[in-house]
Amino acid sequence: GESVGLHLPTLSVQEGDNSIINCAYSNSASDYFIWYKQESGKGPQFIIDIRSNMDKRQGQRVTVLLNKTVKHLSLQIAATQPGDSAVYFCADSNSGYALNFGKGTSLLVTP
Amino acid sequence: ETGVTQTPRHLVMGMTNKKSLKCEQHLGHNAMYWYKQSAKKPLELMFVYNFKEQTENNSVPSRFSPECPNSSHLFLHLHTLQPEDSALYLCATSPPTNTGELFFGEGSRLTVL
Numbered sequence: 001g002e003s004v005g006l007h008l009p010t011l012s013v014q015e016g017d018n019s020i021i022n023c024a025y026s027n028s029a030s031d032y033f034i035w036y037k038q039e040s041g042k043g044p045q046f047i048i049d050i051r052s053n054m055d056k057r058q059g060q061r062v063t064v065l066l067n068k069t070v071k072h073l074s075l076q077i078a079a080t081q082p083g084d085s086a087v088y089f090c091a092d093s094n095s096g097y098a099l100n101f102g103k104g105t106s107l108l109v110t111p
Numbered sequence: 112e113t114g115v116t117q118t119p120r121h122l123v124m125g126m127t128n129k130k131s132l133k134c135e136q137h138l139g140h141n142a143m144y145w146y147k148q149s150a151k152k153p154l155e156l157m158f159v160y161n162f163k164e165q166t167e168n169n170s171v172p173s174r175f176s177p178e179c180p181n182s183s184h185l186f187l188h189l190h191t192l193q194p195e196d197s198a199l200y201l202c203a204t205s206p207p208t209n210t211g212e213l214f215f216g217e218g219s220r221l222t223v224l
Contacts, residue, residue: 032211034211034212036215041217042217042218043115043117043201043203043215043216043217043218044154044201044213044215045215046212046213046214049211049212089153089154091154093211098156098159098167099156099211099213100153101153101154102153103151103152103153104153
């Protein structure tokens, strides 16, 4: 079946540095992509999303880049803070239904 | 406060027990979901309800039985579970605009002995 996966299971960055979390997807029909953050003991929380008619979208300290040619998605976090330590999930869907999640990347921010 | 409340937050049960997980939403969303989150595995979609009607059962074993009595409440009834069913069970909702975004509860951590 179709799958969404992450290149690295863990990522360690120093406070203040920029973080980049990558994600590959396999369903070429996917038209909606989303990043979630899950802190320990909590449910996933929305970070940012992007539709397939865009290649870049910016939020507060976060940017999502979409490369449909190679079916690649990335999340960039600027000036990473200790509060950014969490597991980050990418997910995709076709026509906004039944998000398909990746395994997650654990981001650890060190002082 | 996420607008989606799950109870209990933690549950330990034997394989012969019958228990239920509850999800309540205060967002006015029309769709509600059950996801299973196991260690080192992607979130697995279990069930989808849209306007109280079940629209998807993702090949879930019959020992898991969902119930959606109204648009604000979703239950997952559990009976004769196996130890491999131990996981975090997440409830989520989505709005009628169907943007694709899901709003998650904090989850119910289930341990089956």
